[in-house]
Amino acid sequence: MAPLTPRLVVPIDVKKKPWEQEVHLHNRWHPDIPPVADVTEGELFRVEMVDWTRGQVRDDDSADDIKSLDLTTPHYLSGPPRVVDAEGVPASPGDLLAVENCNLGPLPGDEWGYTGIFERENGGGFLTDHFPGARKAIWYFEGIYAHSPQIPGVRFPGLTHPGIVGTAPSAELLSIWNQRERELVETGHESLKLCEVLHQRPLANLPTSHSCLLGKIQEGTPEWPKIANEAARTIPGRENGGNCDIKNLSRGSKVYLPVFVEGANLSTGDMHFSQGDGEVSFCGAIEMSAFLELKCEIIRGGMKEYLTLVGPTALHVNPIFEIGPVELRFSEWLVFKGISVDESGKQHFLDALVAYKRAVLNAIEDLSKFGYSKEQVYLLLSCCPCEGRISGIVDAPNAVATLAIPTAIFDQDIRPKRLGHGPKLRKLPDVLR
Numbered sequence: 001m002a003p004l005t006p007r008l009v010v011p012i013d014v015k016k017k018p019w020e021q022e023v024h025l026h027n028r029w030h031p032d033i034p035p036v037a038d039v040t041e042g043e044l045f046r047v048e049m050v051d052w053t054r055g056q057v058r059d060d061d062s063a064d065d066i067k068s069l070d071l072t073t074p075h076y077l078s079g080p081p082r083v084v085d086a087e088g089v090p091a092s093p094g095d096l097l098a099v100e101n102c103n104l105g106p107l108p109g110d111e112w113g114y115t116g117i118f119e120r121e122n123g124g125g126f127l128t129d130h131f132p133g134a135r136k137a138i139w140y141f142e143g144i145y146a147h148s149p150q151i152p153g154v155r156f157p158g159l160t161h162p163g164i165v166g167t168a169p170s171a172e173l174l175s176i177w178n179q180r181e182r183e184l185v186e187t188g189h190e191s192l193k194l195c196e197v198l199h200q201r202p203l204a205n206l207p208t209s210h211s212c213l214l215g216k217i218q219e220g221t222p223e224w225p226k227i228a229n230e231a232a233r234t235i236p237g238r239e240n241g242g243n244c245d246i247k248n249l250s251r252g253s254k255v256y257l258p259v260f261v262e263g264a265n266l267s268t269g270d271m272h273f274s275q276g277d278g279e280v281s282f283c284g285a286i287e288m289s290a291f292l293e294l295k296c297e298i299i300r301g302g303m304k305e306y307l308t309l310v311g312p313t314a315l316h317v318n319p320i321f322e323i324g325p326v327e328l329r330f331s332e333w334l335v336f337k338g339i340s341v342d343e344s345g346k347q348h349f350l351d352a353l354v355a356y357k358r359a360v361l362n363a364i365e366d367l368s369k370f371g372y373s374k375e376q377v378y379l380l381l382s383c384c385p386c387e388g389r390i391s392g393i394v395d396a397p398n399a400v401a402t403l404a405i406p407t408a409i410f411d412q413d414i415r416p417k418r419l420g421h422g423p424k425l426r427k428l429p430d431v432l433r
Helices: 171-188 224-230 302-306 352-370 374-383
Strands: 007-010 037-040 045-049 081-084 096-106 112-117 135-142 145-147 155-157 161-167 241-243 254-258 266-272 282-287 290-299 320-322 333-339 387-392 400-406
Touching: 007 037, 045 266, 096 161, 096 266, 096 302, 112 374, 135 374, 161 254, 254 302, 266 282, 266 290, 282 374, 290 302, 333 352, 352 374, 352 387, 352 400
Parallel strands: 007 045, 037 081
Antiparallel strands: 045 290, 096 254, 096 290, 112 135, 112 282, 135 145, 145 155, 161 241, 161 266, 254 320, 333 400, 387 400
């Protein structure tokens, strides 16, 4: 007998706002956000999702939407379903939830996505000191391939994956998050730097009721203010999984998530058609609306059995990720190296961030010799299937990082050549402003 069609748990109408959806979405982590449905372990079910900004970015020729994007709203998540076993007993705190990504892709009729560079004053990115202005590239999908009119001469397959898969935190874990992130904000302002550049965005995104969406719990109800003012933002990855942006979690992959509340309360969102390692421009994958078909297994007592403690309590754990069988295959790569010596020539001690920044900048400088603007290359390296590596972290004083780019994604040969046989330069359109 043929398997049943996956049960649709969260439907999405891309023409409606998140709070107008048939099943309300949420953009916070909190143990009291109620489940939208029960799913049974082993059951194949389908969750649909909006893009991470819920349609703030338009398919047009202007980056004004990126420049003014409201970053208090993301990410919009679908769910959470409560996970129960065959007898109807829900997953319990201390269990491990194995989540298998069975199928995924763009929503039919909405087969496009975007990559952006945020304005310096609105968050910036990894290379804000070099690229302070907002830019945008629109990508159109042809099956597994993507191409952009803003970055012509490039076409590549996407390794589609959800940026966010996570379980709800317990009240105790939520308190731990809020306390440590508040301490960072209060003590690190104007002192902590990223590669010697002061942060333009907050050091952490603390709870705020502004633009807060809590699923079934509507604004104006008695419980809403308390939950809204303590619910965690979805920006960083944490012990519950969350926003990890691991580009290899495509079809057939599994995530082993800790369970902190009854039923696990699984949420997902932030789907990417493709992403480069590091997602360096911040709005850096090919962001899109999407569907995800998945199934879950409850491993009773699995947190203690399989997850290693990385802090002072039993809640300080991290998920385990199992990469699936679907991988992109490229035979030729161009690899750029960076060391922990910054642009001014200053030596840093085993600083992998500085080394990776240098690898990315070296790649941008080289590829801009082939007719691309540096902004175009920055956008491309954030979303194409490039591979970032920490190659050395022990040989003082230099950390070594590399960025490998598959040469087949270009319609010209980007390898170094003998004098007189260099690249044929061509005029390409400016990245959208």
